[in-house]
Amino acid sequence: MNPSEFINLPPLLSARGSVRLPGSKSISNRVLLLAALSGGTTIVRDLLRSDDTDRMLEGLQTLGVTVESLGNNAYKVTGCGGDFPVKNAELFLGNAGTAFRPLTAALALSGGSYTLSGVARMHERPIGDLVDALRGLGADIAYLANDGFPPLQIKPATLSGAASVSVRGDVSSQFLTALLMALPLLGRTVTVEVIGELISKPYIEITLAMMARFGIVVLRDGWKSFTVAAGSRYVAPGEIYVEGDASSASYFLAAGAIGGGPVRVEGVGRGSIQGDVRFAGELAKMGAQIEMGDNWIEARAPVNGKLQAIDLDCNHIPDAAMTLAVAALFANGTTTLRNIASWRVKETDRIHAMATELRKVGALVEEGADYIRITGLSSEELGVSENRSAASILNPQSSILNPAAGIDTYDDHRMAMCFSLAAFGNAIRINDPRCVAKTFPDYFTEFAKVTQSVPVIAIDGPSASGKGTVAQRVANELGFHYLDSGALYRLLATAAMRDGVALDDEVALAGLASRMDIVFKGEQIWLDGAPVGDELRGEACAAGASKVAALHQVRAALLAKQRDFRKAPGLVTDGRDMGSVVFPDATLKIFLTASAQIRAERRYKQLKEKGMDAKIADLLQDIRARDERDTQRSAAPLQQYPDASLLDTTTLDVDQAVKFVLNGYQCKAP
Numbered sequence: 085m086n087p088s089e090f091i092n093l094p095p096l097l098s099a100r101g102s103v104r105l106p107g108s109k110s111i112s113n114r115v116l117l118l119a120a121l122s123g124g125t126t127i128v129r130d131l132l133r134s135d136d137t138d139r140m141l142e143g144l145q146t147l148g149v150t151v152e153s154l155g156n157n158a159y160k161v162t163g164c165g166g167d168f169p170v171k172n173a174e175l176f177l178g179n180a181g182t183a184f185r186p187l188t189a190a191l192a193l194s195g196g197s198y199t200l201s202g203v204a205r206m207h208e209r210p211i212g213d214l215v216d217a218l219r220g221l222g223a224d225i226a227y228l229a230n231d232g233f234p235p236l237q238i239k240p241a242t243l244s245g246a247a248s249v250s251v252r253g254d255v256s257s258q259f260l261t262a263l264l265m266a267l268p269l270l271g272r273t274v275t276v277e278v279i280g281e282l283i284s285k286p287y288i289e290i291t292l293a294m295m296a297r298f299g300i301v302v303l304r305d306g307w308k309s310f311t312v313a314a315g316s317r318y319v320a321p322g323e324i325y326v327e328g329d330a331s332s333a334s335y336f337l338a339a340g341a342i343g344g345g346p347v348r349v350e351g352v353g354r355g356s357i358q359g360d361v362r363f364a365g366e367l368a369k370m371g372a373q374i375e376m377g378d379n380w381i382e383a384r385a386p387v388n389g390k391l392q393a394i395d396l397d398c399n400h401i402p403d404a405a406m407t408l409a410v411a412a413l414f415a416n417g418t419t420t421l422r423n424i425a426s427w428r429v430k431e432t433d434r435i436h437a438m439a440t441e442l443r444k445v446g447a448l449v450e451e452g453a454d455y456i457r458i459t460g461l462s463s464e465e466l467g468v469s470e471n472r473s474a475a476s477i478l479n480p481q482s483s484i485l486n487p488a489a490g491i492d493t494y495d496d497h498r499m500a501m502c503f504s505l506a507a508f509g510n511a512i513r514i515n516d517p518r519c520v521a522k523t524f525p526d527y528f529t530e531f532a533k534v535t536q537s538v539p540v541i542a543i544d545g546p547s548a549s550g551k552g553t554v555a556q557r558v559a560n561e562l563g564f565h566y567l568d569s570g571a572l573y574r575l576l577a578t579a580a581m582r583d584g585v586a587l588d589d590e591v592a593l594a595g596l597a598s599r600m601d602i603v604f605k606g607e608q609i610w611l612d613g614a615p616v617g618d619e620l621r622g623e624a625c626a627a628g629a630s631k632v633a634a635l636h637q638v639r640a641a642l643l644a645k646q647r648d649f650r651k652a653p654g655l656v657t658d659g660r661d662m663g664s665v666v667f668p669d670a671t672l673k674i675f676l677t678a679s680a681q682i683r684a685e686r687r688y689k690q691l692k693e694k695g696m697d698a699k700i701a702d703l704l705q706d707i708r709a710r711d712e713r714d715t716q717r718s719a720a721p722l723q724q725y726p727d728a729s730l731l732d733t734t735t736l737d738v739d740q741a742v743k744f745v746l747n748g749y750q751c752k753a754p
């Protein structure tokens with residue numbers, strides 16, 4: 085993990101498309117262990133390849149189990165019938181709870197000497213309740229650091245023959261899962277009594293369903309006790325398919341609900357054994373339109389475009405509930421997610437992490453021991469009309485996120501994936517995005533495929549080529565916002581001259597650039613509370629602008645200010661580096677030019693119309709000087725980049741130029 089890495093997500097306009105989900109982590113790791121504990125071979129298809137499943141695969145291989153890759157996420161596991169060939173081993177299991185807990189139980193009952201360790205966070209995640217239960221069966225397990233926490237030392241033991249064992253169910257359901265999966269190794273009847281209210285019950289359903297696929301029927305009394313009968317042995321099912329990950333589905337379904345949709349996930353559906361498919365039903369309670377087939381689910385925005393807050397007990401969807409917390413940003417009202425105490429002992433303290441990061445994007449959040457309450461930004465507060473899409477409800481200007489700071493992800497894959505949804509409100513930076521490798525290494529690529537960012541038309545070119553005129557006309561035609569980026573450099577030159585800052589004092593100019601308070605109101609521009617007059621359009625100001633624009637720190641200081649203009653439904657912008665630096669992912673890039681002579685004549689006419697004095701020869705000289713400076717500087721020089729279309733207006737009128745851009749956009753628009 086490299087916390088200094090980040091991914092910048094552009095502001096998103098809509099979501100549409102379909103995603104084939106990676107295999108479920110919970111099912112993958114259970115299947116691998118059960119296949120290893122079985123007699124015979126199992127072909128596992130659609131296995132998830134991720135950090136957590138890699139830890140389980142490595143662990144099993146270290147224990148002498150043969151696992152062969154068949155390609156295309158298929159593996160052949162040759163089971164050892166519960167008797168691991170390697171009797172002395174050290175296992176490192178990263179932060180994979182679904183590997184650590186079940187392996188602890190299986191190894192404790194298997195008669196070898198093993199140490200199990202993980203990353204620092206794994207050593208903070210409690211395991212005492214499982215160890216206590218295993219000790220109740222006679223297992224010899226010692227804590228190598230702190231009591232109740234990994235790392236662990238397991239030694240061969242004389243097992244006690246106890247007919248029943250109890251385990252707490254209210255901290256992590258993985259303790260019960262681990263015990264149940266290991267009990268058939270004892271070869272006698274044992275009953276597990278659950279103490280306390282069992283949390284995350286759907287994960288126990290997955291455990292029972294998987295054990296059944298491997299030939300073991302667990303007798304149960306509701307959620308209170310579970311019995312594995314004498315003579316139960318795991319039998320390899322031959323071939324088994326891993327379902328798509330239902331928790332991973334939640335991000336895409338929420339994207340469909342927030343960004344219009346339809347977004348379809350393939351790999352889970354009505355026939356799924358994973359509890360997290362019930363997330364779709366909870367999203368429907370927020371107003372989303374949901375359709376479901378045996379092996380797919382599809383989500384769209386509510387009919388009226390607005391998600392509604394909910395008050396929900398999330399015991400049945402502990403992981404996917406995190407997605408609801410971020411969806412709550414886009415809902416009217418206050419959402420309360422209850423019964424989520426288990427969030428506190430996951431990859432990180434998820435209640436605290438979620439609260440901290442949601443506040444960064446402007447939400448009002450209340451954090452409790454086992455609940456979180458989130459108030460997003462309602463359309464009433466923002467004056468958004470009824471028929472706008474849900475994505476427009478979160479007004480980007482209301483966001484208090486400092487893009488340079490970004491969203492922290494706490495080495496928690498779900499934090500990273502959840503917060504990608506916040507980009508429906510505003511551009512967002514996600515720190516350490518590679519933590520998604522825990523369960524979904526290609527997440528951001530897949531997310532980009534089904535989301536459409538707010539479109540940008542970037543028009544770059546030399547002075548007086550007609551960029552501003554064409555850009556404004558195109559913006560009007562499309563109903564998009566318009567940014568005259570040159571105005572920012574002109575305003576900086578104006579402010580510098582006003583404050584007596586030298587036009588080559590890079591540090592002072594960069595400071596001034598980041599402090600400037602700029603408001604565009606139609607044709608009128610305000611700088612630090614005062615309207616700016618026609619002097620902004622004069623060549624003296626333009627020459628000053630071109631000088632300050634050559635300074636790297638100035639350009640860096642103005643970068644975020646320019647990107648802030650990218651708002652739904654779209655942006656048309658003109659300048660020198662719009663397509664190359666400021667909006668490199670622009671939908672359409674145009675390099676607009678004309679001969680220097682024509683440009684000087686146009687500028688002359690333009691200045692005359694404004695009643696300003698000028699001479700064509702002087703203007704031609706100024707334009708050439710500026711062209712030279714703008715193209716030769718090292719910071720974001722003016723150039724026609726290969727991905728920009730050339731539009732030479734020397735012999736074109738404005739209407740023709742506008743048509744060229746509109747046609748180009750129509751061909752590229754999402």
Ligand SMILES: Nc1ncnc2c1ncn2[C@@H]1O[C@H](COP(=O)(O)OP(=O)(O)O)[C@@H](O)[C@H]1O
Pocket residue numbers: 545546547548549550551552553554658686687689690733736737738739741
């Ligand atoms: N294709 C064109 N043909 C003729 N005149 C144009 C054309 N495009 C723009 N103009 C005129 O040239 C002048 C300079 O255009 P402007 O948009 O200010 O250029 P820039 O933003 O590139 O400096 C404006 O008065 C505009 O009406």
Ligand SMILES: Nc1ccn([C@@H]2O[C@H](COP(=O)(O)OP(=O)(O)O)[C@@H](O)[C@H]2O)c(=O)n1
Pocket residue numbers: 545546547548549552569570571573574626629630631633634658659660661662710714
């Ligand atoms: N994106 C931009 C826009 C303007 N600029 C600088 O700011 C100066 C004035 O820009 P402008 O767009 O207002 O100038 P004109 O093209 O309208 O003459 C340019 O000569 C550039 O040096 C820039 O460097 N990058």
